[in-house]
Amino acid sequence: xxxxxxxxxxxxxxxxxxxxxxxxxxxxxxxxxxxxxxxxxxxxxxxxxxxxxxxxxxxxxxxxxxxxxxxxxxxxxxxxxxxxxxxxxxxxxxxxxxxxxxxxxxxxxxxxxxxxxxxxxxxxxxxxxxxxxxxxxxxxxxxxxxxxxxxxxxxxxxxxxxxxxxx
Amino acid sequence: xxxxxxxxxxxxxxxxxxxxxxxxxxxxxxxxxxxxxxxxxxxxxxxxxxxxxxxxxxxxxxxxxxxxxxxxxxxxxxxxxxxxxxxxxxxxxxxxxxxxxxxxxxxxxxxxxxxxxxxxxxxxxxxxxxxxxxxxxxxxxxxxxxxxxxxxxxxxxxxxxxxxxxxxxxxxxxxxxxxxxxxxxxxxxxxxxxxxxxxxxxxxxxxxxxxxxxxxxxxxxxxxxxxxxxxxxxxxxxxxxxxxxxxxxxxxxxxxxxxxxxxxxxxxxxxxxxxxxxxxxxxxxxxx
Numbered sequence: 440x441x442x443x444x445x446x447x448x449x450x451x452x453x454x455x456x457x458x459x460x461x462x463x464x465x466x467x468x469x470x471x472x473x474x475x476x477x478x479x480x481x482x483x484x485x486x487x488x489x490x491x492x493x494x495x496x497x498x499x500x501x502x503x504x505x506x507x508x509x510x511x512x513x514x515x516x517x518x519x520x521x522x523x524x525x526x527x528x529x530x531x532x533x534x535x536x537x538x539x540x541x542x543x544x545x546x547x548x549x550x551x552x553x554x555x556x557x558x559x560x561x562x563x564x565x566x567x568x569x570x571x572x573x574x575x576x577x578x579x580x581x582x583x584x585x586x587x588x589x590x591x592x593x594x595x596x597x598x599x600x601x602x603x604x605x606x
Numbered sequence: 607x608x609x610x611x612x613x614x615x616x617x618x619x620x621x622x623x624x625x626x627x628x629x630x631x632x633x634x635x636x637x638x639x640x641x642x643x644x645x646x647x648x649x650x651x652x653x654x655x656x657x658x659x660x661x662x663x664x665x666x667x668x669x670x671x672x673x674x675x676x677x678x679x680x681x682x683x684x685x686x687x688x689x690x691x692x693x694x695x696x697x698x699x700x701x702x703x704x705x706x707x708x709x710x711x712x713x714x715x716x717x718x719x720x721x722x723x724x725x726x727x728x729x730x731x732x733x734x735x736x737x738x739x740x741x742x743x744x745x746x747x748x749x750x751x752x753x754x755x756x757x758x759x760x761x762x763x764x765x766x767x768x769x770x771x772x773x774x775x776x777x778x779x780x781x782x783x784x785x786x787x788x789x790x791x792x793x794x795x796x797x798x799x800x801x802x803x804x805x806x807x808x809x810x811x812x813x814x815x816x817x818x819x820x821x822x823x824x825x826x827x828x829x830x831x832x833x834x835x836x837x838x839x840x841x842x843x844x845x846x847x848x849x850x851x852x853x854x855x856x857x858x859x860x861x862x863x864x865x866x867x868x869x870x871x872x873x874x875x876x877x878x879x880x881x882x883x884x885x886x887x888x889x890x891x892x893x894x
Contacts, residue, residue: 490693519768558782582683606775
């Protein structure tokens with residue numbers, strides 16, 4: 440039986456990210472929950488970065504998609520805790536990122552208690568080139584065109600590419 | 607439901623929004639913003655404004671580097687760091703508006719307060735200077751703020767704790783970025799070493815006040831809500847020593863700038879705010 444909630448969930452899961460349009464909000468791990476309260480659909484999302492400028496667009500897109508599917512009363516809530524991590528990007532999402540030429544993130548850093556260690560040298564990570572598959576790549580900048588991406592270069596095929604950096 | 611770009615998607619809405627970030631929604635929309643019963647709302651609001659003002663003023667100084675950075679990647683990096691801090695500001699201002707009971711929004715705090723109402727530390731407002739000044743400031747600021755936010759993850763205010771937990775992940779990247787530049791410049795050419803050291807020397811008189819507690823911070827630290835800034839000094843010194851050693855730089859030995867403390871400012875803040883606030887004040891009725 441398709442209930443209103445399962446229908447709303449399946450609709451919300453089709454909404455894509457404004458900045459990484461090859462990913463749905465569900466793939467990205469931003470869509471946290473879809474429930475029904477007093478005849479309203481309540482969608483809960485979480486920001487990737489504090490300054491993520493796409494949150495308003497995500498809210499608008501979710502409301503528009505759900506209304507188009509017949510859910511008139513929609514509320515979008517934000518949760519901040521637990522903080523978003525790239526570990527929440529789904530396997531399908533990682534595949535779609537790579538297909539779009541963006542290297543998916545590795546495992547997010549595990550922080551033990553105590554001060555966070557300083558990284559003084561270039562960050563050594565095995566990031567494969569999404570074009571030729573070589574692991575011989577280097578970081579050119581830890582910051583890219585959106586908050587979640589770093590810039591890298593492949594030493595094998597010499598192409599630059601973006602990498603969703605681990606947080 | 608397919609649009610060529612996100613601007614088109616936004617303009618589709620009945621809200622008449624036409625670009626990113628217009629028609630600002632409360633960044634804490636839907637977050638449970640109940641203040642813990644034994645915490646004084648006015649204190650919590652004042653504390654959120656301190657942390658928010660630090661981030662806003664620092665963010666403004668960082669965006670001044672757009673079109674002035676030494677290379678394109680660095681422009682993008684500085685803009686990203688500024689954006690992270692601006693995002694932290696928005697959430698902290700929203701928290702302040704809930705906590706003080708006025709319900710004021712972020713614009714009221716950012717655009718319609720006077721310089722004497724701002725509670726940022728003086729270090730954030732110092733003029734842009736050269737790239738050595740910038741890296742010195744970013745290194746000191748990010749090292750201090752990371753140590754602070756890390757302690758706030760266990761704050762008894764759940765909203766502050768959640769804002770801090772997000773911020774820690776971001777500021778860890780900021781600190782690494784500044785530290786790597788400090789090493790590159792300090793252990794680089796004679797000229798880059800000289801200018802990196804000069805940046806540190808000019809900034810250093812304002813470092814001491816980062817660790818001087820305000821009475822609000824003391825009260826909230828006792829209540830398990832804030833971090834006592836005095837307790838951050840050891841970690842700050844250890845990180846700075848590590849960077850300065852690798853960078854062949856020396857810790858400046860200069861006396862602290864007199865005055866200071868939260869609410870005291872240099873002459874640089876008023877012109878900074880005049881620019882930051884000019885559009886909002888010229889068109890106070892405008893809908894963005």
